[in-house]
Amino acid sequence: xxxxxxxxxxxxxxxxxxxxxxxxxxxxxxxxxxxxxxxxxxxxxxxxxxxxxxxxxxxxxxxxxxxxxxxxxxxxxxxxxxxxxxxxxxxxxxxxxxxxxxxxxxxxxxxxxxxxxxxxxxxxxxxxxxxxxxxxxxxxxxxxxxxxxxxxxxxxxxxxxxxxxxxxxxxxxxxxxxxxxxxxxxxxxxxxxxxxxxxxxxxxxxxxxxxxxxxxxxxxxxxxxxxxxxxxxxxxxxxxx
Amino acid sequence: xxxxxxxxxxxxxxxxxxxxxxxxxxxxxxxxxxxxxxxxxxxxxxxxxxxxxxxxxxxxxxxxxxxxxxxxxxxxxxxxxxxxxxxxxxxxxxxxxxxxxxxxxxxxxxxxxxxxxxxxxxxxxxxxxxxxxxxxxxxxxxxxxxxxxxxxxxxxxxxxxxxxxxxxxxxxxxxxxxxxxxxxxxxxxxxxxxxxxxxxxxxxxxxxxxxxxxxxxxxxxxxxxxxxxxxxxxxxxxxxxxxxxxxxxxxxxxxxxxxxxxxxxxxxxxxxxxxxxxxxxxxxxxxxxxxxxxxxxxxxxxxxxxxxxxxxxxxxxxxxxxxxxxxxxxxxxxxxxxxxxxxxxxxxxxxxxxxxxxxxxxxxxxxxxxxxxxxxxxxxxxxxxxxxxxxxxxxxxxxxxxxxxxxxxxxxxxxxxxxxxxxxxxxxxxxxxxxxxxxxxxxxxxxxxxxxxxxxxxxxxxxxxxxxxxxxxxxxxxxxxxxxxxxxxxxxxxxxxxxxxxxxxxxxxxxxxxxxxxxxxxxxxxxxxxxxxxxxxxxxxxxxxxxxxxxxxxxxxxxxxxxxxxxxxxxxxxxxxxxxxxxxxxxxxxxxxxxxxxxxxxxxxxxxxxxxxxxxxxxxxx
Numbered sequence: 001x002x003x004x005x006x007x008x009x010x011x012x013x014x015x016x017x018x019x020x021x022x023x024x025x026x027x028x029x030x031x032x033x034x035x036x037x038x039x040x041x042x043x044x045x046x047x048x049x050x051x052x053x054x055x056x057x058x059x060x061x062x063x064x065x066x067x068x069x070x071x072x073x074x075x076x077x078x079x080x081x082x083x084x085x086x087x088x089x090x091x092x093x094x095x096x097x098x099x100x101x102x103x104x105x106x107x108x109x110x111x112x113x114x115x116x117x118x119x120x121x122x123x124x125x126x127x128x129x130x131x132x133x134x135x136x137x138x139x140x141x142x143x144x145x146x147x148x149x150x151x152x153x154x155x156x157x158x159x160x161x162x163x164x165x166x167x168x169x170x171x172x173x174x175x176x177x178x179x180x181x182x183x184x185x186x187x188x189x190x191x192x193x194x195x196x197x198x199x200x201x202x203x204x205x206x207x208x209x210x211x212x213x214x215x216x217x218x219x220x221x222x223x224x225x226x227x228x229x230x231x232x233x234x235x236x237x238x239x240x241x
Numbered sequence: 242x243x244x245x246x247x248x249x250x251x252x253x254x255x256x257x258x259x260x261x262x263x264x265x266x267x268x269x270x271x272x273x274x275x276x277x278x279x280x281x282x283x284x285x286x287x288x289x290x291x292x293x294x295x296x297x298x299x300x301x302x303x304x305x306x307x308x309x310x311x312x313x314x315x316x317x318x319x320x321x322x323x324x325x326x327x328x329x330x331x332x333x334x335x336x337x338x339x340x341x342x343x344x345x346x347x348x349x350x351x352x353x354x355x356x357x358x359x360x361x362x363x364x365x366x367x368x369x370x371x372x373x374x375x376x377x378x379x380x381x382x383x384x385x386x387x388x389x390x391x392x393x394x395x396x397x398x399x400x401x402x403x404x405x406x407x408x409x410x411x412x413x414x415x416x417x418x419x420x421x422x423x424x425x426x427x428x429x430x431x432x433x434x435x436x437x438x439x440x441x442x443x444x445x446x447x448x449x450x451x452x453x454x455x456x457x458x459x460x461x462x463x464x465x466x467x468x469x470x471x472x473x474x475x476x477x478x479x480x481x482x483x484x485x486x487x488x489x490x491x492x493x494x495x496x497x498x499x500x501x502x503x504x505x506x507x508x509x510x511x512x513x514x515x516x517x518x519x520x521x522x523x524x525x526x527x528x529x530x531x532x533x534x535x536x537x538x539x540x541x542x543x544x545x546x547x548x549x550x551x552x553x554x555x556x557x558x559x560x561x562x563x564x565x566x567x568x569x570x571x572x573x574x575x576x577x578x579x580x581x582x583x584x585x586x587x588x589x590x591x592x593x594x595x596x597x598x599x600x601x602x603x604x605x606x607x608x609x610x611x612x613x614x615x616x617x618x619x620x621x622x623x624x625x626x627x628x629x630x631x632x633x634x635x636x637x638x639x640x641x642x643x644x645x646x647x648x649x650x651x652x653x654x655x656x657x658x659x660x661x662x663x664x665x666x667x668x669x670x671x672x673x674x675x676x677x678x679x680x681x682x683x684x685x686x687x688x689x690x691x692x693x694x695x696x697x698x699x700x701x702x703x704x705x706x707x708x709x710x711x712x713x714x715x716x717x718x719x720x721x722x723x724x725x726x727x728x729x730x731x732x733x734x735x736x737x738x739x740x741x742x743x744x745x746x747x748x749x750x751x752x753x754x755x756x757x758x759x760x761x762x763x764x765x766x767x768x769x770x771x772x773x774x775x776x777x778x779x780x781x782x783x784x785x786x787x788x789x790x791x792x793x794x795x796x797x798x799x800x801x802x803x804x805x806x807x808x809x810x811x812x813x814x815x816x817x818x819x820x821x822x823x824x825x826x827x828x829x830x831x832x833x834x835x836x837x838x839x840x841x842x843x844x845x846x847x848x849x850x851x852x853x854x855x856x857x858x859x860x861x862x863x
Contacts, residue, residue, distance in 0.1 A: 048732055070731035079732060086729040088722045090540040099722045100733040102715040107734050114715070147729075154733050 007056030027187035031205030079156030081147035094131040100153035141167030256491025257391035262468030265442025272435035281465035282348035284447030318440025334646035343826030350820025470518035512662040519655040553702035560698030578802035579697035583755030585794035591748035593788030596724030601657035605630035607771030609753025610760035618678030626757030627750040634749025665768040674767040677760025705791035
């Protein structure tokens, strides 16, 4: 689905990503963890096209999209949420999702009713009751769910989620986990998940990458990665076990 | 050869003046991060103050010169920084733009008030009568003074920024205000100093420019604005490039006088600085899409279609009744308010919903009026009055599509000013005017002023209902989404380019229809109807009224139309539209919702109150 091939990013003298390579297979949830400042969001920005890499390639379903504008990548089935919330603060919850569904209708041949799609998605993430609230009145945790619903409205084949669980309580976080598993269950969709809630990542991911100081220091099945001494030293510590 | 050299010298002189104004602009911009649109007006006010001290009160020139330059101008800059600018650090560009434009307009208003334009004022050249001859080339001392001043300033700035503690502190603040603050520099003090310096440099430019041209409030302001192009060539941070750009502008402008064909000098030469400004802005590196640019504005909810239709119908009905009672003079004022309301609605769409700043809405209005005149009226003429500006708007949008915020504002400023010089001055004739017919409807006599007034009210209502309908539909949501978060919009597959193009064209079309009807209302238009400075006033008033609602647009347009009425009441106040608007913006500019937004907010609160009361009553009863 997604291949990131030796991507490098420099900000002035700082090398934010040092030859990062990773794969997201179809129908899988792949976790990406690492300490703050490791380069996770930068990698997301490179994949979605908000940041140009100084070297390396990004391939979507085998096609090189490294030079493509963000909105064209979105049309190729790439959706994302943001770590620093990017909701449309002048619109209601429903309108936020609706705008994305309408955008999809305008660039795809899909003529599903956007209003219907938006309400269905909001029901799915559990926000239907507050769909007519303005988003600027909601707490951060719920805004992350608005972003998830909005990203889903574009019907992406690959969904990049940037810390969707932060700000959620235990029950909400569990519900989110269930939703993520459900989303990839039919095999048509993949998810790349950045998350600090280790329990959530461990539960839903089939594969895990650990990013530290701009480089992948470990990859593999969650249990396996958890045992990796380098990872424990860099990030998980002993408390995660 | 002599011609070339003589023109090179006068080009050098103008270039030096532009270099001074542009350097001042750059110094304030890099240090405080705020582009001072009022820079030109400060130069103008300084020149008039110098005239006041030196000519009217008879102070010796050197004393008056030093007092303005070293006392009054820095003081003005420091006070402006303290009162107007300091609360705005970190504010979005829309806010700082409105604030400094407000200052520009206030200073114009004050200048008109203190120095009424009915008297002719002349500043003699410095050292008049003294010349030197170099290789058969006569150079007067005034020219030498300008060149010497520019060289002195350039060298001092260079030394100041590289050698002095304060200058280095200023550069530190530019790089990282927080770090500089930790190191013991006070960013506010440094920024205040930069505004004082910038103001002083604007003053120097204004005073040196005034003897070369006529002492006229708007002309002088706009001339200083020519220097903005040089600042842009220096990308608003590089002083040597800025000076180079300034000299280039002066050189090109003067050489054209000697060597270009007459048509070029008639049409293009006066617009050279603005064309260069436009081009320089285009070469600015486009702002990258960035996450984390959340706006956090609360826009009022649009009313439902039914509700807006009802309000529209009621509006037309009331307007019809009121119109039947008005005197012919007041009817004209009311009609003016209606058509300007249509132009304001174009700003609601473009700036209110789309978040794009435009200083050229009246230019589009003027194009509409022009198209109407050439088409000879009728509904076809009205259609052309929408299409021509829409095409122009699309063209502008395509060229500036990467630009947002400040650079978009500068590009539209350059476009408006260049169109003034290249097109309107000739197409509408300076001093003369172009006849614009009214549209015609079968069975309705629009030549009758009262009927036409009701027609204008209907057009405004229709446009308002249309703008609100757009806001409620997919296009409106896309526009607001793009404004609230460009990054998130892109990840939904929304093309910012095509959306911005469509909204600019649509907005220009609405403004064009407004312009055509404005022409129809008065019977003719002149090149003075669509000037850049009036576009600024329009944008400011629309902001005051509230950019998010047609109600705000209507209130703003009516107050604009009523200015002549105020003028009759206070004939001594000079050009009241500048003074009133400017002071209004300075007082209320930080409220981004405007009066219309306040009304909508109050309405919402009232409704919420009523609902909660109904609930209370129900609870008590049940």
